[in-house]
Amino acid sequence: MPALDPIIVDPSPVWFADGYALRAHNTFGFDVRARYACRIDSESALTDAVRDPRALGLPMLVLGGGSNVVLTRDYDGLVLLVALRGRRKVREDADAWYVEAAAGENWHEFVAWTLDAGMPGLENLALIPGTVGAAPIQNIGAYGLEMAERCASVRAVEMATGAVTEFDAAECAFGYRDSFFKREGRDRYLITSVTFRLPKMWQPNAGYSDLSRALSEGGLTGAPDARAIFDAVVAVRRAKLPDPLLIGNAGSFFKNPVIEAPQFDALLAREPQIVSYRQGDGRVKLAAGWLIDQCGWKGRALRAAAVHDRQALVLVNRGGATGADILELAQAIRRDVEARFGVALEQEPVCL
Ligand code: EPU
Numbered sequence: 001m002p003a004l005d006p007i008i009v010d011p012s013p014v015w016f017a018d019g020y021a022l023r024a025h026n027t028f029g030f031d032v033r034a035r036y037a038c039r040i041d042s043e044s045a046l047t048d049a050v051r052d053p054r055a056l057g058l059p060m061l062v063l064g065g066g067s068n069v070v071l072t073r074d075y076d077g078l079v080l081l082v083a084l085r086g087r088r089k090v091r092e093d094a095d096a097w098y099v100e101a102a103a104g105e106n107w108h109e110f111v112a113w114t115l116d117a118g119m120p121g122l123e124n125l126a127l128i129p130g131t132v133g134a135a136p137i138q139n140i141g142a143y144g145l146e147m148a149e150r151c152a153s154v155r156a157v158e159m160a161t162g163a164v165t166e167f168d169a170a171e172c173a174f175g176y177r178d179s180f181f182k183r184e185g186r187d188r189y190l191i192t193s194v195t196f197r198l199p200k201m202w203q204p205n206a207g208y209s210d211l212s213r214a215l216s217e218g219g220l221t222g223a224p225d226a227r228a229i230f231d232a233v234v235a236v237r238r239a240k241l242p243d244p245l246l247i248g249n250a251g252s253f254f255k256n257p258v259i260e261a262p263q264f265d266a267l268l269a270r271e272p273q274i275v276s277y278r279q280g281d282g283r284v285k286l287a288a289g290w291l292i293d294q295c296g297w298k299g300r301a302l303r304a305a306a307v308h309d310r311q312a313l314v315l316v317n318r319g320g321a322t323g324a325d326i327l328e329l330a331q332a333i334r335r336d337v338e339a340r341f342g343v344a345l346e347q348e349p350v351c352l
Contacts, residue, residue: 026066029248034079064131072323103133120226121198148174156189248317289313
């Protein structure tokens with residue numbers, strides 16, 4: 001097993017000048033500015049930043065990779081740029097490895113590192129843009145796995161008091177693209193690290209249709225190992241989802257809506273092809289990408305804001321779009337989906 005990196009603590013807070021450009025800090029690539037921005041590379045840097053006289057009375061925004069945010073205007077406050085680094089195996093017992101990663105670690109690199117270190121379990125979540133610290137906020141999920149299923153605890157600092165709290169998975173109140181940190185805890189906490197529980201009795205999770213297709217197309221016949229799943233997820237994502245480094249986007253722009261069974265039955269009678277997933281509680285989840293696609297929006301644009309041509313759930317900045325352009329496009333899509341299917345689409349990224 002390769003050597004495990006320690007959590008690195010660098011106590012120096014770094015202030016940036018007034019009018020800090022946020023273009024490189026949001027994956028849509030919107031050209032907006034913050035009144036102040038501060039690089040947070042340790043818990044003490046955070047304490048110093050929030051007590052700094054320049055921060056007094058200002059609103060604060062925590063930005064990790066900026067992969068789940070729509071910045072519609074300049075931010076008249078203090079942006080905390082999360083740059084805490086480090087990852088390590090904390091402990092292991094007979095059943096699992098416990099691995100902690102600092103909030104500023106790149107998510108995909110962290111997933112790759114756990115595999116290289118012989119601790120599989122996160123491979124279905126390969127290539128999701130963003131940082132480790134952002135992962136619990138919207139409970140990232142893909143190809144049959146949500147991070148909630150691997151989360152042991154989340155360490156966070158309450159910004160108003162500086163108090164450090166360790167939330168166990170139950171306290172995080174994870175839901176579909178949802179958590180305590182997106183609701184009651186919103187704007188209150190800065191997540192500093194996440195600890196994952198990776199079971200030693202590893203089981204492949206390869207049932208998601210796109211994933212099993214990619215595995216069989218790759219010539220795999222027997223049970224896949226974690227590396228094969230990782231590679232297949234990377235291949236599927238590269239084929240369908242735009243790389244934010246090449247074309248600005250925030251992944252799925254809408255959540256897949258969940259509706260009650262009677263509403264679904266009525267809809268199915270009218271739309272027999274509808275893509276749906278029955279939930280444990282009898283409700284039905286619909287594929288928002290399919291709904292949007294059926295309304296003819298795939299590949300269409302409104303000025304420089306467009307619907308991705310290979311996955312209608314993703315809105316993209318073709319270059320020079322503003323947050324307002326994206327919101328206008330989203331509104332037009334919402335209106336058409338509501339008119340045809342009677343279903344309201346809820347936006348996934350946070351809007352500022
Ligand atoms: N579909 C279409 N047209 C489209 C897009 C999708 O007909 O333009 C159909 C597909 O053919 C498929 C169904 O809709 O039958 C579902 O599509 P897909 O498997 O691509 O997944 P999704 O439900 O659209 C969700 C997540 C993605 C995640 C994938 C795979 C949400 C909001 N999105 O998308 O997450 O990668 O499943 O697990 O739950 C993200 O959150 O940013 C994200 C990309």
